[in-house]
Amino acid sequence: MSEQDLAAISQLRSSTMRLSRRLKHQRVEESLSPTEMGVLGTLARCGKATPGELARKEHVQPPSMTRIVAMLEEKGLVRREPHPEDRRQVVVSSTEQAETILAESRRRRNVWLAELAQGLDEEEWAVLREAAPVLYKLAHL
Amino acid sequence: MSEQDLAAISQLRSSTMRLSRRLKHQRVEESLSPTEMGVLGTLARCGKATPGELARKEHVQPPSMTRIVAMLEEKGLVRREPHPEDRRQVVVSSTEQAETILAESRRRRNVWLAELAQGLDEEEWAVLREAAPVLYKLAHL
DNA sequence: GATTTTCTTTAGCGAGGGTAATGACGTAGT
DNA sequence: ACTACGTCATTACCCTCGCTAAAGAAAATC
Numbered sequence: 001m002s003e004q005d006l007a008a009i010s011q012l013r014s015s016t017m018r019l020s021r022r023l024k025h026q027r028v029e030e031s032l033s034p035t036e037m038g039v040l041g042t043l044a045r046c047g048k049a050t051p052g053e054l055a056r057k058e059h060v061q062p063p064s065m066t067r068i069v070a071m072l073e074e075k076g077l078v079r080r081e082p083h084p085e086d087r088r089q090v091v092v093s094s095t096e097q098a099e100t101i102l103a104e105s106r107r108r109r110n111v112w113l114a115e116l117a118q119g120l121d122e123e124e125w126a127v128l129r130e131a132a133p134v135l136y137k138l139a140h141l
Numbered sequence: 142m143s144e145q146d147l148a149a150i151s152q153l154r155s156s157t158m159r160l161s162r163r164l165k166h167q168r169v170e171e172s173l174s175p176t177e178m179g180v181l182g183t184l185a186r187c188g189k190a191t192p193g194e195l196a197r198k199e200h201v202q203p204p205s206m207t208r209i210v211a212m213l214e215e216k217g218l219v220r221r222e223p224h225p226e227d228r229r230q231v232v233v234s235s236t237e238q239a240e241t242i243l244a245e246s247r248r249r250r251n252v253w254l255a256e257l258a259q260g261l262d263e264e265e266w267a268v269l270r271e272a273a274p275v276l277y278k279l280a281h282l
Numbered sequence: 283g284a285t286t287t288t289c290t291t292t293a294g295c296g297a298g299g300g301t302a303a304t305g306a307c308g309t310a311g312t
Numbered sequence: 313a314c315t316a317c318g319t320c321a322t323t324a325c326c327c328t329c330g331c332t333a334a335a336g337a338a339a340a341t342c
Contacts, residue, residue, distance in 0.1 A: 001255060005266075008273040009251050009258065013164060015273070015280040020161030022280075023154060025200070033298070038162075052320060059166065064299050066322055088307045088320045110150050114142060117150065119282040124275045125146075131272030132149040132156070134265045139156040139163075141260040174329070193289060205330050207291055229289045229338045 026112045028105040031075075035060060036068055040077060040102050043094035050089045077101070167253045169246040172216075176201060177209055181218060181243050184235040191230045218242065 024034060032040075038058050043049060049057070055065035069092055072078035077098040083089035117125060165175065173181075179199050184190060190198070196206035210233055213219035218239040224230035258266060 004270065005255075006251065008270040009255050010247065011273040011277045012269065013247070013250050013254050015276040016157050016160045017164060018280040019157045019276075021200075023158060035298080050320080051322095059162075061300060062321065063301080063323080067298085070322095083320095086308070086320080090321070106151065106154070109154050110147065113154050114146075114150050116279060116282055120275065120279060124278065127272050127275050128153065128279070129145065129149040131268050131276070132152040134261065134268050135156040135160075135272070136152045137265065138257060138261060138269070139159040141257050176329080191289080192291090202331060203290065204292080204332080208329085211291095224289095227289080227339070231290070 023109055023113065026109045028108045029101050032101070035064075036072060037102075037105065039065075039068055039072065040094055040098045043078070043092065044099060044102055048091050048093040050083065050091060052089070054092065072098075164250055164254065167250045169249050170242050173242070176205075177213060178243075178246065180206075180209055180213065181235055181239045184219070184233065185240060185243055189232050189234040191224065191232060193230070195233065213239075 027037075029037070035058055039054055042054065042057050051065045051069055052062055054060075054069070055062045058065070060068070069078060069080065069090075073080055077095055079093050079095060081091045081093070083091050117128070120128070170178075176199055180195055183195065183198050192206045192210055193203055195201075195210070196203045199206070201209070210219060210221065210231075214221055218236055220234050220236060222232045222234070224232050258269070261269070
C-alpha cells in the first residue's frame, strides 16, 4: 500500500468521523435516539426482524433492544407479533408513521449536507458526486 | 440542484453515517469515550486550550468538559496549568502518553479501513483516493 | 468601589446502554 | 418419551455520560 493510499485512508477516516458527528446534530425527531433511528432504518430496509437480529445489527445487547422496541411500540412506530414457527421469538416491523419520520429525517440531513456542499466549487463537487456510489459500496462491504 | 446531485448527497450521508458507526467500534483504548478521544484530538491539533474552548469545540457543556478533563488528568493524559493572565481560566495540554494513544488509535482504524477497502477494485479505489481530500474539505467547512 | 460578566467547578438528575439472572420455548440425546 | 441443554426475549439492577442549575472566583465595566 503506497504512501498516497495511506494518506487517503487517513483522510477518509477522519472526514467520515467528523461529518457524521455533525450530521448527528441534525435530528428531526428529538425524542428518538440514534440507535432507535437505526432500528427504524434497518426495519425499513429488511421489512421485519426479531429483537435478536436487530440487536446484532445495531451492535447493542439484547436487553437494550427489548427496551428500545418497547419504547418504539409505545410510540406507534413499530409492531410486535408472535413468530409464526417459534413461540420464543417475536417479529418486529415498522409502521407507516415510522416511514414518515424516517423520510423526513433523511430529507433534513440531505438539506443540511447540500448546504454544506455549497462551499465546494464545481470541480470538487464533481469529484464527490462520482465518489458517492463508491463510498456507498465501501460502507456496505 | 439536479436529481443526480440529490442522489449523491443521499449516498454521501448514509455512507458517512454507516462507516462512522463501524469505525467507532475499532477502539484501541476501551476506557476512553469518543468525546474524550475527541478532546485529545483537538489538544493534539491546537496544542493547548481552556476547558471552555474545548467544550465549544466538542459541542459539550462546560460542566461536562470539567469532568472529562479531570478524568483525563487522572489518567495522566492531560495536564492542567493556571492561565498566565487570567486566573479564572485553566490551560489544558496533552501529554506524551496521549499522543501515543492517539497515534495507535488512528493506526488501528486506518488498518481496519484499509482492509475494508481491499473489497474495492482498482478503479473504485482510484476514485476514492481522489475524493479523500475533497471529503476532508467538506467535513471541515 | 460596586455591579455585572465570564470562566470553572460542584450538585443533582435523566437518558441510554451493559451484565446477570429468569422464564418460556425449542432441540438433542438416551 | 423424557431429560438435559441451548436459545430467545425479558426483567432487575448498575454505571457511564451528558445536561441544567447554582455557586464561587476572578476580571471587566460603570
